[in-house]
Amino acid sequence: xxxxxxxxxxxxxxxxxxxxxxxxxxxxxxxxxxxxxxxxxxxxxxxxxxxxxxxxxxxxxxxxxxxxxxxxxxxxxxxxxxxxxxxxxxxxxxxxxxxxxxxxxxxxxxxxxxxxxxxxxxxxxxxxxxxxxxxxxxxxxxxxxxxxxxxxxxxxxxxxxxxxxxxxxxxxxxxxxxxxxxxxxxxxxxxxxxxxxxxxxxxxxxxxxxxxxxxxxxxxxxxxxxxxxxxxxxxxxxxxxxxxxxxxxxxxxxxxxxxxxxxxxxxxxxxxxxxxxxxxxxxxxxxxxxxxxxxxxxxxxxxxxxxxx
Amino acid sequence: xxxxxxxxxxxxxxxxxxxxxxxxxxxxxxxxxxxxxxxxxxxxxxxxxxxxxxxxxxxxxxxxxxxxxxxxxxxxxxxxxxxxxxxxxxxxxxxxxxxxxxxxxxxxxxxxxxxxxxxxxxxxxxxxxxxxxxxxxxxxxxxxxxxxxxxxxxxxxxxxxxxxxxxxxxxxxxxxxxxxxxxxxxxxxxxxxxxxxxxxxxxxxxxxxxxxxxxxxxxxxxxxxxxxxxxxxxxxxxxxxxxxxxxxxxxxxxxxxxxxxxxxx
Ligand SMILES: Nc1ncnc2c1ncn2[C@@H]1O[C@H](COP(=O)(O)OP(=O)(O)O)[C@@H](O)[C@H]1O
Ligand SMILES: [Mg+2]
Numbered sequence: 001x002x003x004x005x006x007x008x009x010x011x012x013x014x015x016x017x018x019x020x021x022x023x024x025x026x027x028x029x030x031x032x033x034x035x036x037x038x039x040x041x042x043x044x045x046x047x048x049x050x051x052x053x054x055x056x057x058x059x060x061x062x063x064x065x066x067x068x069x070x071x072x073x074x075x076x077x078x079x080x081x082x083x084x085x086x087x088x089x090x091x092x093x094x095x096x097x098x099x100x101x102x103x104x105x106x107x108x109x110x111x112x113x114x115x116x117x118x119x120x121x122x123x124x125x126x127x128x129x130x131x132x133x134x135x136x137x138x139x140x141x142x143x144x145x146x147x148x149x150x151x152x153x154x155x156x157x158x159x160x161x162x163x164x165x166x167x168x169x170x171x172x173x174x175x176x177x178x179x180x181x182x183x184x185x186x187x188x189x190x191x192x193x194x195x196x197x198x199x200x201x202x203x204x205x206x207x208x209x210x211x212x213x214x215x216x217x218x219x220x221x222x223x224x225x226x227x228x229x230x231x232x233x234x235x236x237x238x239x240x241x242x243x244x245x246x247x248x249x250x251x252x253x254x255x256x257x258x259x260x261x262x263x264x265x266x267x268x269x270x271x272x273x274x275x276x277x278x279x280x281x282x283x284x285x286x287x288x289x290x291x292x293x294x295x296x297x298x299x300x301x302x303x304x305x306x307x308x309x
Numbered sequence: 310x311x312x313x314x315x316x317x318x319x320x321x322x323x324x325x326x327x328x329x330x331x332x333x334x335x336x337x338x339x340x341x342x343x344x345x346x347x348x349x350x351x352x353x354x355x356x357x358x359x360x361x362x363x364x365x366x367x368x369x370x371x372x373x374x375x376x377x378x379x380x381x382x383x384x385x386x387x388x389x390x391x392x393x394x395x396x397x398x399x400x401x402x403x404x405x406x407x408x409x410x411x412x413x414x415x416x417x418x419x420x421x422x423x424x425x426x427x428x429x430x431x432x433x434x435x436x437x438x439x440x441x442x443x444x445x446x447x448x449x450x451x452x453x454x455x456x457x458x459x460x461x462x463x464x465x466x467x468x469x470x471x472x473x474x475x476x477x478x479x480x481x482x483x484x485x486x487x488x489x490x491x492x493x494x495x496x497x498x499x500x501x502x503x504x505x506x507x508x509x510x511x512x513x514x515x516x517x518x519x520x521x522x523x524x525x526x527x528x529x530x531x532x533x534x535x536x537x538x539x540x541x542x543x544x545x546x547x548x549x550x551x552x553x554x555x556x557x558x559x560x561x562x563x564x565x566x567x568x569x570x571x572x573x574x
Contacts, residue, residue, distance in 0.1 A: 016574070055415050057573045075322065075418035083416035089409035094336055102332050106417035108320050154417075 006031040006066060006158060006189055007052060013060030014047040021047040023213035024061065031157075034180075034190035036207030038200040038295060040307050043210040045193035046086050049162045052191070053083045066157070079107060082156030082188075086163050088147045092136040096127055096146055099135055104153040114153065121149040125179060141172030148179065158189040165199060177202055195307050197295035209299055216302045221295060228301045229293035230255050232271035236278070236285035237263045246283075253277055258300055267297070322419050326427020329414070331434070345439065349384055349446045356380055356507075357450065372509050374452075374538065381452035382461070382537040383506045385443045386529035389436050389465035393472030394497055396432045398489045401480035405571050412572060421569040425477065429561065432473045433466050440465025447537065455539025464536055468529035471553040474560025482567040500526045528552045 007029040014022035022044040029035045037045045050056035052063060054070035054077040063070055065077045091099050097118055104114035122128045125145040130138060135146065144164065151159055164180070165173040180203060184190055194200050200207050201221045209217040209224070217224055234254070238246060243259050251257050253274050254266035268274040271290030278285075299307050320328075357377030364376040371379040404411040414424050440462040447453055447461075483489075504526035505513075513521055521527050528549035535541040 053416055055412075055573060075420065078416060079418045081416070085409070085412065085416070087409050087412075089413040091333070091410060092408065094333070098332075098336055102329055103413070103417070105328060105332070106325050106414060106419055108325060108418075150413075151416075 004031075004067070005029060005064075006033075007191070008064045009052060009061065010063075011061035012048065012051060012058055012063065014044070014051060014056070015059040021213055022051070025208075025210075025213075025215045027052075027208060027215075029189065029191060031189055032184075032187050034184050034192065034203055034205050036200045036204030037191075037193040037210050038195070038197065038204075038207050038299070038307070039193075039210030040195050040299075040305070042212075043195075044213040045210060046162055048210075049083075049086075049160055049191070049193055053081055053160050054078050055083075079154060080157050082151035082154065082159040084144075084147050084151045084159065084161040084164060086166075088143045090135045090143060090146060090150070092134070094135060095132050096135060096138070097122065097131045099146060100150055100153055103150045107154040109154070117153055117155075118149075121152055124152075124182075125149045126175070139172075141168050141175070144168060144172070144176060145179070148176070152183075156188065158191060159183060160191045162193050163195070164192060165194070165196070173199075197299070197307060200295055207295075209295075209302060211299075211303045211305075217298065224295065224298050225293050227298075229297040230267040231269050231293060233291055233293055233297060234266040234268060234271045234274050234278075235263050235289040235291065236266065237287045238285050249281075249283060250278070253281075256301070260306065265297070265300075267293070322423040323426035323430065326414065326419055326423050327430045327434070328427075330427060330431035334431075334435075346442065346446075349388070349443055352384060353377065353381060353446070353450050377450060378452040378454075378538075379534075380507060381447040381450055382533035383504075383530045385440060385447060385461060385465050386468055386504075386526060386533045387501055387506060388443060389440055389468040390472050390497075390501070390526050390529060392436055392439060393432065393469040394476060394493075396435070397473045397476035398480050398492070399486060401428070401477050402483055402486055402489075405481055406484070411568075415572040421572045422565055424572070425481075425561075425564050425568045428477060429470065429474060429564075433470055436466040436469035436473075437462050453537055455537065457536045457539045460536050461533060464529065464532045467550070467553045467557065468526075468533075471525055471529070471556035471560070474557045474564055476560070478560055478564035478567045481564060481571050500524045504530050506530055525552065525556055 005028045007027070009025065009027050011024045011026065012022055013020065013024050025048065027035075037048060039045055047056070051058050052065065054065060054074045066080060068077050070077055091102070094102070100118035100121060101114040104117060109117070122131050125148060127142060127145060127149065130142060135143065138146065148161070148164070165176055168176065177199070180190060190203070192199075192203055204221060206220050207218070207224075208215045217228065219227065236246075236250070240246070243261065243264050246264050247257055247259050250264055250266060254268050256267040258265040258267070266274055275288055275290060296307055299305070357380055361376035364371060411424055415421065443465065444453070444458065444461040448458075503521055504524045505521055506526070510518055510521060532546060532549045535546050
């Protein structure tokens with residue numbers, strides 16, 4: 001990728017008392033890129049997002065956003081950022097439209113401009129029909145879209161989204177993804193955290209895998225999968241209390257075997273062939289599934305744990 | 310204002326926060342105004358005329374005033390105190406914890422100082438308007454007897470800020486509202502009842518007088534009374550003003566710390 005980085009963080013640390021939530025991470029993000037932080041709950045994603053939105057003070061390390069230092073140019077940086085926090089933090093007693101217009105006024109936009117932009121963004125997030133409803137009455141998906149619309153009121157160059165679709169049903173998620181693709185096409189830099197591997201694969205050009213405050217891998221989703229996993233995975237379930245007992249018998253069939261509480265994963269190049277060999281050896285799982293490797297497998301390989309516990 | 314180095318051009322940032330509160334109020338005030346006019350009238354009618362009748366029967370006058378006139382200025386002080394209390398505990402905890410709208414505001418060009426100053430400026434605005442209204446109502450009941458009463462709206466605003474600033478600071482560092490009810494029960498209500506609100510300091514037993522004089526509200530009540538009646542020499546009034554100003558200033562200093570810590574942690 002070319003061009004200077006729109007955001008750089010070096011040896012970024014966040015401590016809460018004794019506890020180190022972010023342990024010296026480095027990221028560099030290019031203009032127009034859509035960049036992800038993938039990691040389970042507690043990985044330090046929110047702490048990182050709050051620092052790179054020029055809101056929370058790092059306990060150590062440096063950040064540069066648009067080439068500026070948040071410690072000295074916080075307001076200036078934030079005027080060019082859009083933030084969609086993990087919690088919607090909307091005014092529940094006010095109408096959808098008022099939420100947008102009043103928030104826009106924080107950026108010192110004129111009444112006319114906030115009105116125009118609110119209309120435009122309500123259309124964009126498909127909330128026009130609900131414009132005059134109280135936010136309290138909206139569904140979770142609608143609130144999330146409204147929070148995104150709010151984050152776009154100042155026409156940001158970078159939009160930072162902390163778990164944009166957590167808790168939403170599949171339909172609401174897809175609608176949201178679609179809006180994010182459009183923003184990306186318009187040239188907005190997207191920074192997204194998620195613990196959904198499918199979301200990361202769908203939305204991110206490049207991502208870092210975070211675990212316990214550290215970055216454990218970095219790259220494009222496909223590259224990471226090629227690097228840290230095999231082409232296919234065979235998932236086998238047995239009627240047993242302890243899948244561990246199948247480890248030794250299955251190990252010869254795969255490049256790598258992972259045992260989870262409820263199933264065994266065989267990492268292989270050709271799943272159908274492997275499954276045939278397993279059956280031929282008179283090993284009879286109660287269910288068997290062949291699938292392509294995903295970022296979930298990358299995470300499992302790197303940390304020994306699953307993304308969603 | 311201090312702390313708000315404007316790196317982005319345009320309206321001062323704390324003013325945008327003030328405007329946000331004003332707009333919010335404009336969207337949600339319905340109903341609250343009727344009660345804020347009705348309440349003081351009922352209050353003065355019930356206490357001033359009812360109890361006043363009793364007092365007149367036994368003592369004639371209190372400090373040279375009819376009982377109605379005597380308690381009318383203290384109503385302005387207690388009301389503005391209650392405004393400062395009511396606007397500063399639960400509403401602020403909601404903004405920093407339950408709904409997190411201050412966290413949302415902190416993602417805009419606003420700094421924690423701007424959010425704090427905007428909030429306090431808005432509370433002060435409401436206090437001023439309320440105090441003007443109450444001054445007018447008190448005047449209707451005939452309790453305004455001096456040009457000094459023109460300072461009543463400012464006294465009311467000062468009382469509100471003396472309570473609001475430290476309480477906003479306190480709420481901004483709270484994790485739950487458990488202590489708020491305790492504050493009401495053991496601080497605000499006793500203060501309301503025992504700040505020479507309903508009868509003069511001289512009626513309290515000697516050993517209680519220093520306690521009464523320790524209550525911040527006592528200073529507000531004393532000031533309001535002195536202004537309404539144009540009584541008393543200037544020096545003690547300056548003392549009352551100094552106590553209230555000190556509370557407001559210390560509250561703002563504390564609030565700048567707690568708000569920054571809460572929003573940038
Ligand atoms: N304000 C805070 N005080 C103390 N600990 C915190 C605070 N915020 C987050 N943490 C802790 O830091 C860790 C990382 O949290 P977070 O950044 O929210 O992770 P994620 O967003 O990936 O779930 C967690 O263990 C969390 O409990
Ligand atoms: Mg989080």
